[in-house]
Amino acid sequence: MFVPTLMGQCTPEQQAYWLPRALDMQIIGTYAQTELGHGTFIRGLETTATYDPETETFVMNSPTLTSYKWWAGGLAKTVNYCIVVAQLYTKGVCHGTHPFIVQIRDEETHMPRPGVKVGDIGPKLGFNTADNGYLGFDNYRIPRDNMMMKNAQVLKDGTYVKVARHGKATYGTMVFVRVLLVNEAAFNLAKACTIAVRYSAIRRQCSPDSEGSELQVLDYSTQQHKLFICIATAHALQLNSTWLWKTFSDTLAAIKQGNVDTLPELHALSSCLKALSTADAASLIEQCRHACGGHGYMMSSGLPYLYAFVTATRTYEGDYTILLLQTARFLVKAYEQVEAGKPLTPTVSYLSQAFTGKKLPWDSSPDGIIRAFQALAAGKLSSTVKSLRKRLESGLSYEQAWELSTIQLNGAAEAHCRAVMSQNYKSEIERLTVNSSPNVKLVLQQLYKVYLYYWALERTGDLLLYTSISESDIFELQLRYEGLLKEIRPNAVGIVDAFDLRDEVLHSALGSYDGNVYERLMAEAQKSPLNAEPVNQTFHTYLKPMMKGKL
Ligand SMILES: CC/C=C\C/C=C\C/C=C\C/C=C\C=C\C(=O)SCCNC(=O)CCNC(=O)[C@H](O)C(C)(C)COP(=O)(O)OP(=O)(O)OC[C@H]1O[C@@H](n2cnc3c(N)ncnc32)[C@H](O)[C@@H]1OP(=O)(O)O
Numbered sequence: 001m002f003v004p005t006l007m008g009q010c011t012p013e014q015q016a017y018w019l020p021r022a023l024d025m026q027i028i029g030t031y032a033q034t035e036l037g038h039g040t041f042i043r044g045l046e047t048t049a050t051y052d053p054e055t056e057t058f059v060m061n062s063p064t065l066t067s068y069k070w071w072a073g074g075l076a077k078t079v080n081y082c083i084v085v086a087q088l089y090t091k092g093v094c095h096g097t098h099p100f101i102v103q104i105r106d107e108e109t110h111m112p113r114p115g116v117k118v119g120d121i122g123p124k125l126g127f128n129t130a131d132n133g134y135l136g137f138d139n140y141r142i143p144r145d146n147m148m149m150k151n152a153q154v155l156k157d158g159t160y161v162k163v164a165r166h167g168k169a170t171y172g173t174m175v176f177v178r179v180l181l182v183n184e185a186a187f188n189l190a191k192a193c194t195i196a197v198r199y200s201a202i203r204r205q206c207s208p209d210s211e212g213s214e215l216q217v218l219d220y221s222t223q224q225h226k227l228f229i230c231i232a233t234a235h236a237l238q239l240n241s242t243w244l245w246k247t248f249s250d251t252l253a254a255i256k257q258g259n260v261d262t263l264p265e266l267h268a269l270s271s272c273l274k275a276l277s278t279a280d281a282a283s284l285i286e287q288c289r290h291a292c293g294g295h296g297y298m299m300s301s302g303l304p305y306l307y308a309f310v311t312a313t314r315t316y317e318g319d320y321t322i323l324l325l326q327t328a329r330f331l332v333k334a335y336e337q338v339e340a341g342k343p344l345t346p347t348v349s350y351l352s353q354a355f356t357g358k359k360l361p362w363d364s365s366p367d368g369i370i371r372a373f374q375a376l377a378a379g380k381l382s383s384t385v386k387s388l389r390k391r392l393e394s395g396l397s398y399e400q401a402w403e404l405s406t407i408q409l410n411g412a413a414e415a416h417c418r419a420v421m422s423q424n425y426k427s428e429i430e431r432l433t434v435n436s437s438p439n440v441k442l443v444l445q446q447l448y449k450v451y452l453y454y455w456a457l458e459r460t461g462d463l464l465l466y467t468s469i470s471e472s473d474i475f476e477l478q479l480r481y482e483g484l485l486k487e488i489r490p491n492a493v494g495i496v497d498a499f500d501l502r503d504e505v506l507h508s509a510l511g512s513y514d515g516n517v518y519e520r521l522m523a524e525a526q527k528s529p530l531n532a533e534p535v536n537q538t539f540h541t542y543l544k545p546m547m548k549g550k551l
């Protein structure tokens with residue numbers, strides 16, 4: 001995050017000075033925004049940067065314990081510089097949060113600078129290879145030039161000058177990382193399902209009849225139900241990630257031309273896609289662990305590490321709930337645009353159907369299911385706006401009405417995102433397989449159908465509300481889904497092999513390409529320190545005295 005912020009928030013002159021040093025590793029930096037007391041609410045951050053025109057410096061200060069920067073990766077022992085997000089004060093006026101480049105350790109000795117308190121925040125559920133740290137300032141001075149001045153400036157005499165064309169320019173790095181995280185979610189889910197599917201092809205357990213041999217667990221329908229949605233989702237996230245990256249790049253190019261019109265839609269898309277992709281990836285990686293029984297619980301399976309690593313993405317770079325609420329904010333505005341007869345942006349153009357007042361006729365084709373997801377999203381949004389307005393009519397303020405409706409708002413945002421992801425998944429597969437062999441087309445179509453059928457069956461309640469789907473339609477869809485799993489089974493191992501993930505990347509005794517699971521599990525077990533000697537010294541110091549009643 002350090003380098004992207006230098007690129008996004010510095011003037012060209014500042015970039016010319018800082019970027020080469022950062023890219024050359026002469027300086028190592030991190031992005032310190034979150035504090036002990038605030039992560040989501042950026043406007044509530046307490047660290048201050050007060051400009052002193054006498055010395056042309058900013059005085060960095062941590063006025064309270066809760067103002068200490070907390071969490072930044074590498075902050076504890078690695079970095080010697082930080083991008084610090086602080087409340088900017090000049091001429092007695094607070095201008096809100098702005099980014100500053102702050103040296104925190106000596107470039108030669110690596111000792112913390114006077115006025116800087118820095119340390120490690122302690123063990124975490126995962127990410128323990130990163131030294132996430134804390135940082136406090138005691139009236140620590142930095143040169144005026146260390147304010148990142150692309151979007152706002154403080155002149156030598158302390159005059160504040162706003163430069164950015166849009167109010168949230170300083171939030172740009174977060175949008176960039178959120179876009180990257182969709183791709184990271186896809187990559188890590190692909191690793192987990194490669195491990196789980198390969199292991200499920202090796203593992204034999206239970207024989208349906210007394211004479212027969214034990215079945216590969218991958219042959220069981222319930223195992224296919226657990227795992228094939230994981231494969232389908234890994235592809236869905238990867239294709240949505242590529243689509244979102246292009247949307248991001250197009251928006252950035254437009255902003256460079258002075259056109260910020262598409263930024264709100266990008267913020268809404270990056271928010272909900274980051275939220276859903278990281279939440280789906282984390283829960284499906286856990287599902288891959290469940291599918292591997294006891295051996296999935298071994299660190300040597302690679303699955304606990306993947307889960308601990310990915311589940312954090314639901315929180316950092318914007319908490320799941322918060323980002324969905326950002327998308328909901330955009331959707332409510334889009335709904336009002338439909339009412340006013342104004343044109344809609346592409347990803348919300350389906351909302352016009354919210355005003356037909358009729359249930360969408362059920363169509364179980366892939367395109368029909370995608371339309372049903374859109375009808376579901378439009379219906380949930382319409383119902384949410386109705387709740388909002390009912391609360392406003394009761395005399396509540398907009399903020400109060402909004403807060404009371406946030407559960408529904410999040411549901412509408414999630415439904416919108418599922419519809420967008422499903423649409424992108426199918427259209428990207430069709431675009432990319434135009435010249436593919438019939439077999440490749442068939443397999444990839446089977447996977448997006450798994451995704452569509454799975455989520456339709458997960459959302460039958462909503463589909464009954466907003467489409468004409470019947471009980472028998474649901475019964476037929478369930479049978480079709482279960483039949484599709486059996487069609488995919490023969491290709492399942494080949495499909496995860498196609499992720500082309502090397503053993504060194506998987507780090508898994510269960511998922512290695514050669515399938516020698518049991519030999520690898522035993523080899524990993526031998527590495528346990530407890531196997532260094534036949535009798536551990538704790539027998540003599542604790543067990544034996546206890547057995548003799550001497551403890
Ligand atoms: C599997 C993963 C593997 C590897 C990953 C690799 C690397 C990662 C490894 C480790 C983690 C590393 C780093 C982690 C870093 C961090 O976590 S950095 C800190 C991140 N923190 C956040 O994301 C905080 C979240 N909070 C916010 O973004 C904001 O507070 C807010 C919730 C958006 C609210 O902001 P605010 O109160 O200022 O604004 P609102 O009043 O809600 O909205 C005002 C208008 O502004 C628009 N808006 C808001 N944000 C943006 C934006 N980013 N871009 C564009 N526009 C924005 C908003 O839509 C409103 O517009 P309006 O409706 O028209 O008024």
Ligand SMILES: Cc1cc2nc3c(=O)[nH]c(=O)nc-3n(C[C@H](O)[C@H](O)[C@H](O)COP(=O)(O)OP(=O)(O)OC[C@H]3O[C@@H](n4cnc5c(N)ncnc54)[C@H](O)[C@@H]3O)c2cc1C
Nearest residue numbers: 031032033034038039040071072073312315316317318321
């Ligand atoms: C592994 C990891 C690495 C990180 N790396 C960095 C880093 O490098 N730099 C950095 O600056 N930060 C980093 N962070 C911090 C991260 O950005 C924050 O944890 C994140 O933004 C969430 O903020 P918070 O922790 O204050 O949670 P909170 O915002 O306090 O959330 C707690 C709960 O309150 C809910 N909540 C909060 N506000 C609202 C609201 N308005 N409406 C409804 N519910 C609400 C949330 O949904 C959540 O359920 C990292 C975090 C982790 C876990």
